[in-house]
Amino acid sequence: MKKSRGRTGRKRRRRKHLKSFMDGVNCSHKLEYIKLKKWLKERGFEDSNLRPAEFWGTGRGLMTTKALQAGDVIISLPEKCLLTTSTVLSSCLGGHIENWKPPVSPLLALCTFLIAEKHAGEKSPWKPYLDVLPKTYTCPACLEPDVINLLPNPLKKKAQEQKMMIQELFRSSRAFFSSLQPLFAESTGTIFNFSALEWAWCTINTRTIYMKHPHRDCFSLEPDVYALAPYLDLLNHSPNVQVTAGFNEQTRSYEIWTNSQCKKYQEVLICYGPHDNQRLLLEYGFVALDNPHSSVYVSADILLKYFSPLDKQRKAKVSILKDHDFLENLTFGWEGPSWRLLTALKVLSLAAEEFACWRRILLGDVSSARNEQQALATAAKICQFLIEETQHVLLQISQLKRDRENLKTHLALVEMLRSEDLKILQKSAEILCNLNLGTA
Numbered sequence: 001m002k003k004s005r006g007r008t009g010r011k012r013r014r015r016k017h018l019k020s021f022m023d024g025v026n027c028s029h030k031l032e033y034i035k036l037k038k039w040l041k042e043r044g045f046e047d048s049n050l051r052p053a054e055f056w057g058t059g060r061g062l063m064t065t066k067a068l069q070a071g072d073v074i075i076s077l078p079e080k081c082l083l084t085t086s087t088v089l090s091s092c093l094g095g096h097i098e099n100w101k102p103p104v105s106p107l108l109a110l111c112t113f114l115i116a117e118k119h120a121g122e123k124s125p126w127k128p129y130l131d132v133l134p135k136t137y138t139c140p141a142c143l144e145p146d147v148i149n150l151l152p153n154p155l156k157k158k159a160q161e162q163k164m165m166i167q168e169l170f171r172s173s174r175a176f177f178s179s180l181q182p183l184f185a186e187s188t189g190t191i192f193n194f195s196a197l198e199w200a201w202c203t204i205n206t207r208t209i210y211m212k213h214p215h216r217d218c219f220s221l222e223p224d225v226y227a228l229a230p231y232l233d234l235l236n237h238s239p240n241v242q243v244t245a246g247f248n249e250q251t252r253s254y255e256i257w258t259n260s261q262c263k264k265y266q267e268v269l270i271c272y273g274p275h276d277n278q279r280l281l282l283e284y285g286f287v288a289l290d291n292p293h294s295s296v297y298v299s300a301d302i303l304l305k306y307f308s309p310l311d312k313q314r315k316a317k318v319s320i321l322k323d324h325d326f327l328e329n330l331t332f333g334w335e336g337p338s339w340r341l342l343t344a345l346k347v348l349s350l351a352a353e354e355f356a357c358w359r360r361i362l363l364g365d366v367s368s369a370r371n372e373q374q375a376l377a378t379a380a381k382i383c384q385f386l387i388e389e390t391q392h393v394l395l396q397i398s399q400l401k402r403d404r405e406n407l408k409t410h411l412a413l414v415e416m417l418r419s420e421d422l423k424i425l426q427k428s429a430e431i432l433c434n435l436n437l438g439t440a
């Protein structure tokens with residue numbers, strides 16, 4: 001057939017090129033997925049129109065072989081396929097967990113089960129599922145300190161806390177792991193080592209669905225809300241889709257319905273929640289492009305740098321902001337500075353003679369045109385400072401990517417987070433520039 005060389009041909013080629021990026025590469029022929037499908041079928045899972053595939057941008061996910069309409073069921077996974085604390089209690093670990101004092105948490109019970117089953121290899125009834133689980137994760141707990149240092153605040157602090165929390169979980173679980181020795185030929189110290197626990201913790205943190213189970217006395221008081229859902233847990237996240245999910249008591253299956261459309265052969269995406277990128281990175285180890293829920297945080301330290309220490313009311317203003325919880329969660333978003341950030345800036349910008357009206361400002365009132373103008377001008381300066389700081393970190397990352405080949409994947413993740421932050425800040429700067437021109 002003759003190739004179309006004109007505008008229509010170019011458009012068609014561009015569409016085809018774009019489509020090939022959006023479509024995934026089907027990998028359902030791979031042995032591990034064939035085995036998983038067989039395993040699921042034995043547990044009552046009806047073959048759906050979903051196929052495992054590799055996608056540009058989101059990685060491994062599920063593609064649909066049939067167009068989905070709002071209201072369609074994406075997947076219905078029978079209870080028998082779910083891995084919960086009931087699964088753990090009915091395994092050989094059950095008796096040990098029931099006798100152990102102080103009781104272990106539901107999370108530790110699940111981690112222990114995953115590690116034990118992985119160690120069992122061919123003997124594990126869960127092998128087909130374990131074989132498709134990721135070998136490594138990109139949650140902050142798995143990042144090197146050099147990479148964590150490049151994260152913005154307050155994520156950096158939360159990442160360090162996550163790392164320490166897993167270290168503490170390991171330290172406090174050692175005696176329990178040792179108590180399992182009668183079940184294993186190999187030393188429990190070798191089986192339940194730190195990296196095994198880190199892997200199991202990340203598996204649960206990034207892949208479980210929410211399913212509340214009643215409290216059982218053999219577990220500590222931490223909520224028992226986890227279930228691992230093989231195959232269903234191959235669904236990736238998009239902040240732009242809506243789904244309904246839950247356990248259906250009638251069908252005794254965990255079901256997900258879509259409220260959005262999805263074209264044939266495209267990736268089926270679900271929404272893990274209205275999370276910003278810092279939360280997505282912390283909880284799931286990834287960043288979403290153009291995430292409408294994302295924002296850039298302004299710390300109290302940065303905010304206060306823009307106000308004179310000679311202001312006699314500075315101390316009083318800071319304590320008002322602190323008492324009314326206006327020194328945290330101050331952000332720049334896709335729509336400019338948040339109302340909270342502008343309010344904090346307005347209180348700090350109050351002239352001596354206006355100070356008495358701080359309460360009105362906290363309620364959203366205008367004090368004076370001068371006060372409004374100064375708050376907007378300061379917001380623009382802070383935004384510019386954050387733009388330069390983010391550009392500086394991006395430069396550091398690109399240098400490190402050249403020098404530290406082993407950190408490349410993790411650095412690329414932080415780079416993506418910082419680049420998304422830069423986009424938000426640039427958008428905010430543009431909005432502020434227009435607002436400042438309007439009030440000048």
Ligand SMILES: C[S@@+](CC[C@H](N)C(=O)[O-])C[C@H]1O[C@@H](n2cnc3c(N)ncnc32)[C@H](O)[C@@H]1O
Pocket residue numbers: 057058059060061134206207233234235236237238283284285286287288
């Ligand atoms: C429930 S699993 C989804 C399946 C996963 N991609 C896999 O290969 O097993 C959640 C993990 O998928 C990845 N993920 C989910 N949504 C993503 C997205 N929009 N972009 C990139 N990675 C995503 C993250 O690594 C996250 O921790």
